Amino acid sequence: MNIIETENLTKIYKGNIRAVDNLNLQIEEGSIYGLLGPNGAGKSTTIKMLTTVIKPTSGTARVAGLDIIKQSMEVRRIIGLVPQDLTTDEDLKGIENLMMVAKFYDVPTAKARENIDRLLKLVDLQDAAKRLVGQYSGGMRKRLELIAGLVHEPKILFLDEPTLGLDVQTRSLMWDYIKNIQETKNITIILTSHYLEEVDALSDKLSIINRGKLIVSGTPAELKNNVGGDILTMSFRSAEDMNKSLEILSNFQPTKVTEKTARFKVKSSEVVLPEIIEPLKRNGIEPLRYQVDKPSLDTVFMDYVGRALPEEEGEGDSRKMMMNLRRLRR
Template identity: 50%
Template sequence: MEIVQVKNLSKVFDKEIVAVDNISFHVKEGEIFGFLGPNGAGKTTTIKVLTTLLQPTNGQVNIATFDVRKKPDSVRSSIGIVPQALTLDDDLKGMANLLLSAKLYHVPDKIAKERADELLKLVGLKDAAERDVSTYSGGMRKRLELIIGLIHNPKVLFLDEPTLGLDIQTRSVIWDYLKKLNKENGLTIFITTHYLEEADLLCDRIAIIDQGKILVEDTPSNLKQKLGGDIIEISVDDNVKAKELISEFSSVEKIDMVGQKLRIKTKKGDEVLPSILEICKANKINVKTVALSKPSLDEVFLEYTGRSLRDTRAGFSDKAAMQRVWKAR
């Protein structure tokens, strides 16, 4: 069953700024689906439309069979939302935050308390339930946000950059909770992220979105396999000259400048690499670093967008990115 159905969705601001540009995709029940892209790509705008926080300009969106335009209340009762910005009440205790959210969803008091106890235990916050949220660490606050989105037992959980700004250890903990919720409860999860390892580790399928358009959609493994071959990354003291020389190799399919490095795509990395080092030495080009690897999601992103996702900068909202003005077509 397709629990999220999006067809020809567009969102235009001020009649000319296109934040989401005629995208279509679906999410199957029980699936973890990822929206992968840089800040300002349209991820947050899309999730706001899907969760009824923004009206679509064009297109059809159904969540758990309900139309977001015609049945917004039914959509809201079927979904949980964990936004980028924390929405906790620092003046309340952890348990009180949960029970307040339960009341907003009209969950009966007895069921709400049982559910809250269960969720607090799940994410390791049982002992902190009666502490003021103002005393929580960043990781604890994010875990509390996560279970607030689950207090009413939704069919779909929407997560907008759920581990943004967290250290790698805390991110790993959040990933473990999400995988457990998905596996044990069959929870459908829609996650936006610009962390490559997050998408690769968690998601059954991903869509890469950039400048409001979906460029490709598939499983992480399929996307990497489609690229095939090997990736050589090399840092030298003369990129221009090295690129010119390496481009002459018949087995080199593509060579790009990514940051201060040359990224070379080839079918025969183990054969090409010694030749690259040899020609650099012969032409007195100093090789600083070199690495040989299989394609990653970053290579997939580079293939479809022409730039590395790792090189994009954080700190820009969709609306800020819209100042580039993607004119409506």
């Protein structure tokens, strides 16, 4: 059963910026679903619309059968959100932050205490619970954010860039917590990320989004298979060299040709490379370099979007991240 279905979901910001453009997603219940894309792709905007923080410009979505526009209050009751930013209050203790969120959902006090105790244990924050959040480290704050989205036992948890700005070790620790939560609570988790490894490691299914549009959906394995082998990129000294090479290698069909580079999709680069290097050498052509990319979500992305997933893009996002980092450093 699909727990989330979007119908031509669109958000246009001031200045005619189409952050999300006729997005149609189907998300199955009880899975971890990844939304992958570069910064500024529209992932956060999609999450904000699905969590009723902002209204779509056109189109709509159903979350657990509830319309996000007409039944927004009902939607809010059954979802949990872990926003990109650090939203817990520094001037309150960890436990006070969690109790406040529990009260938003009218969780009875005894039940809230019980849930909070269990969640604090889950992310190893029992000892820090009575300290002011201002004294937490960056990793601790992210863990607190994570469980703040869970105190009311939501059916669906939205995680917007849950590991943004964390170091590698803390990040993999967060992954363990997220997997653990999904397994023990059997809830649906929707996760956005611009880290390929993150989506690869966590999600059962994913969609790649770019410029507000859905590029492709599937399981990580399916998408990698679709690429149909390795991607071989050859760079030449001159366009002349390249054109000559393409003639010589007429039994290979390039997937993409630019001025001095050609990209091929090959079954197995180990077998094919000698078949390419030999004839070129015989004709006196030496390409500048050969680059082989094994199937990964990165090659999937490259294959569909035509460029590598950029590390940083989008002024808004990086500004936000800097702000978070500044706060983390204190």
